Amino acid sequence: MEDLKKKVHAQISLAKQASRKMAILSRKEKDEVLLAIGHQLLADQAVILSENAKDIVTAEADGQPASYLDRLLLTPERMAQLVDSLTQLVSLDDPVGERINSWTRPNGLFIEQIRVPLGVIGMVYEARPNVTVDAAAIAIKTGNAIVLRGSHSAVHSNLALVTSIRQALAATGLDAEAVQYLPYAEHASVDYLCTANGLVDVIIPRGGAGLIQRVLQIASVPVLETGVGNCHIYVDEAAHYDMAESIVINAKTSRPAVCNAAETLLVHRSWPQDNQRALLQKLLAKGVELRACERTLELHSDLAVQLHHATSEDWDTEYSSLILAVRTVDNLSEAIEHITAHTSGHSEAIVTEDEIAARQFLTAIDATAVYHNASTRFTDGGEFGFGAEIGISTQKLHARGPMGLPALTSYKYVVRGNGQIR
Amino acid sequence: MEDLKKKVHAQISLAKQASRKMAILSRKEKDEVLLAIGHQLLADQAVILSENAKDIVTAEADGQPASYLDRLLLTPERMAQLVDSLTQLVSLDDPVGERINSWTRPNGLFIEQIRVPLGVIGMVYEARPNVTVDAAAIAIKTGNAIVLRGSHSAVHSNLALVTSIRQALAATGLDAEAVQYLPYAEHASVDYLCTANGLVDVIIPRGGAGLIQRVLQIASVPVLETGVGNCHIYVDEAAHYDMAESIVINAKTSRPAVCNAAETLLVHRSWPQDNQRALLQKLLAKGVELRACERTLELHSDLAVQLHHATSEDWDTEYSSLILAVRTVDNLSEAIEHITAHTSGHSEAIVTEDEIAARQFLTAIDATAVYHNASTRFTDGGEFGFGAEIGISTQKLHARGPMGLPALTSYKYVVRGNGQIR
Incomplete structure (x- = not known):
């Protein structure tokens, strides 16, 4: 298990390093890589669909119901939808760098509240391989790095998709390490991700109540809880x-x-x-x-x-x-x-x-x-008109309800003075 | 332990019920109770100081250093400062009910994003009894209920302060249950508070690195991490x-x-x-x-x-x-x-x-x-000019840096239509 922990932490550390480069990208650089991902996904479509077929065969052999197989399935139409959603993301404003507020204090200090990326996002999700692309793309658009951990039942599909994404990152001169996929079957890999304080800034679980509860129980990293709707x-x-x-x-x-x-x-x-x-x-x-x-x-x-x-x-x-x-x-x-x-x-x-x-x-x-x-x-x-959504938060902290791009950002205070002391 | 858990949950449930009434108070009602708390604290000053003296005696007997005793100590001057900070809080705008944003969708749906209280705040803190009053007052101003758990070394001081606060709540016709104090010596009482999902909306730990780490490890309720500054x-x-x-x-x-x-x-x-x-x-x-x-x-x-x-x-x-x-x-x-x-x-x-x-x-x-x-x-x-502060967040979610009144609020979307379906 110590070995697995090391492997998981090594991947997260690479994401953390890459996150610093992601944070200072211009909107143009980020939009270019999103379009490049779209092209790469279409270029790699045959491989992606054949890897997806492996997951489908396993799921069928495991006796999964038709609804499950449908969620797992990738088709040329669904691939086209994925590429469409990338194009839509390109059309959205970049929230990073936005000046949320600014004011001058009586002592002359000028304080600006500037929107910045969160840093490293940990995403734990079930079944649908399209989440792999959507989540990575939204993370890139908001200047974050992301560590993905999907269902093991979709591991071939997800790895193929992530390979294309990382190739597009590298081809546009960015750091491919900004998108990591944890391919380990062991649930402990989720635990290591959820307790990597100092390396991971937020965990977003997307899936059934069981998955969300498990993440909430184990996580010491802040969690954006999504989901259950009664x-x-x-x-x-x-x-x-x-x-x-x-x-x-x-x-x-x-x-x-x-x-x-x-x-x-x-x-x-x-x-x-x-x-x-x-x-x-x-x-x-x-x-x-x-x-x-x-x-x-x-x-x-x-x-x-x-x-x-x-x-x-x-x-x-x-x-x-x-x-x-x-x-x-x-x-x-x-x-x-x-x-x-x-x-x-x-x-x-x-x-x-x-x-x-x-x-x-x-x-x-x-x-x-x-x-x-x-x-x-x-x-x-x-x-709601947010253009992109990383999930629907059912908690009250940070973001509540449908989470668009700003939900993947934080802010910092930039304070300029001329020698003020307290 | 099951017995302690029941007691803690009973108190939290009372806070939860009271939180619904707190959420719909007007600014005037909230400001009135803040002023009433100030009057009550001064009226009860002799009792509060003599209860504080008990904590001081115990801390001295335990061989606590002078800096610790100083943080624990209440004096007439410090009581006056507490009352001053209540008056200052009264002068601040009420964030609750603020319309953060609003827009109309092409289908005619009118969406408003309205600031609302978080609900129930769990506050775990060390030594300084003034935090008891500050935290309860900020919670009241923002329409929240609060469950306090201070150091056991300050339990007499804290209970005396909370008694005055609850009396002022009741005297102004509000629900005294909105402010709860967990007087139990057992650390398990903190654990029960931090895992009361569905009853508590956020935990704010304030104290040394040990306290904060313990809370982060155990909590399944979202935590607003405060503190360490290198x-x-x-x-x-x-x-x-x-x-x-x-x-x-x-x-x-x-x-x-x-x-x-x-x-x-x-x-x-x-x-x-x-x-x-x-x-x-x-x-x-x-x-x-x-x-x-x-x-x-x-x-x-x-x-x-x-x-x-x-x-x-x-x-x-x-x-x-x-x-x-x-x-x-x-x-x-x-x-x-x-x-x-x-x-x-x-x-x-x-x-x-x-x-x-x-x-x-x-x-x-x-x-x-x-x-x-x-x-x-x-x-x-x-x-920073925030007027009141519940702590300094060192995490990136929800609130970062000094947390003023808005940090103790969330929002909800109010959507008005004329029969729209999807």
């Missing part, structure tokens, strides 16, 4: 039927596996019975399994045969599939209380025509994004 | 003598125990020999022990009897006392390399009349604050 839609008594239906159906069914999908529907008991019934029927027709509270079951006894009983566990479950918990509440306060008790702090929505109720909800609910009359599905860097 | 002053060949002397003497001797004091002096070998000698003599005359590199010893063989040999350890030591490591460097690049290898990322200064050298230094050095022609001693919330 999102609610509250349909108020003053909700328009059509809007409620469209938002609930969208939030639950458009992509049930993602973190901004809805998991629980709360309905005001005074919302017209016909509306309630129509909404539940529409959900059932869309193939959604409904797990309803006692009151909902009583109110809609005619539908009861199609409804399941919700247990207390349901209120805390991120189904990530076509299942929706349903609860009837007495009023707005009860909805706020329910959400406060069960929210994962991701995205929460109210549907209502009542402005006062909306304002109360938006103020009281403590979550990354709170919505009035819109689907929770919009909590996403692209939808 | 600060350098680089005297360039183009430095004015008077300015160099004044800055070096100030940075080393004005308050050697603090984190923004200088620990290493780097001198360009081409800076006039007479200047070098005069500066070293001045430092010696001020009672500073000098630990010099080989080259410095050779250059100043006439002073050699008064100089100590520096060992490699000296370059990484925060002396926190009247000791200074001294190294002669060939040029600016060697100075930058030395600092890069040994900096703790706190505060670093260059003294020079050469603007180009200054700019190179300010750009290349990766630290919280980089200075040109000013003392490192200015890295401080008060000196």
